[in-house]
Amino acid sequence: MKKVVFIIAATIVILVAAVLAFKIYQQSDLSVENEYYGIVQSDKSLKKVCKEPKILKFIQKHRKEHPNFTDNQGSGHILYYVVTYGKNSLAIGINGRIDSSGPTITKIFNANDLSK
Numbered sequence: 001m002k003k004v005v006f007i008i009a010a011t012i013v014i015l016v017a018a019v020l021a022f023k024i025y026q027q028s029d030l031s032v033e034n035e036y037y038g039i040v041q042s043d044k045s046l047k048k049v050c051k052e053p054k055i056l057k058f059i060q061k062h063r064k065e066h067p068n069f070t071d072n073q074g075s076g077h078i079l080y081y082v083v084t085y086g087k088n089s090l091a092i093g094i095n096g097r098i099d100s101s102g103p104t105i106t107k108i109f110n111a112n113d114l115s116k
Contacts, residue, residue: 032081032103033069036094039105050108058090059108067092079103082111 039045040063050056062085074080074095081094093111096104 032072032079032094032096032105035103035105036067036069036083039108046108049105052110055090055092055108055110058085059092062089 039049040059043060046056046059050059065085067083067085067089070082072079072081077098079094079096079098083092083094084090091111093107093109094105095107095109097106098104
């Protein structure tokens with residue numbers, strides 16, 4: 001009897017942990033980082049959202065490095081992050097939207113030159 005109770009309790013704990021892990025994965029900050037990593041690993045995907053040659057070349061050169069993300073500066077269904085690769089990095093802006101399927105990055109640009 002004790003074995004059955006232990007197995008049921010362990011199963012419940014595992015299920016709760018799995019649900020919590022999935023919820024953490026769905027958090028927009030982590031999801032945006034995962035989407036960004038996916039985009040920068042592919043030149044084709046990167047060129048769809050980044051139209052600035054200087055930023056494009058910079059990201060291609062540093063794509064294997066781990067960037068730093070700011071907190072989301074957007075509001076509501078809009079997201080805005082700034083990404084840097086170390087101390088002397090260009091500031092790379094990320095714009096996008098958040099809907100029921102999660103965050104979607106729509107533009108990667110030079111965050112220091114907002115005149116474009």
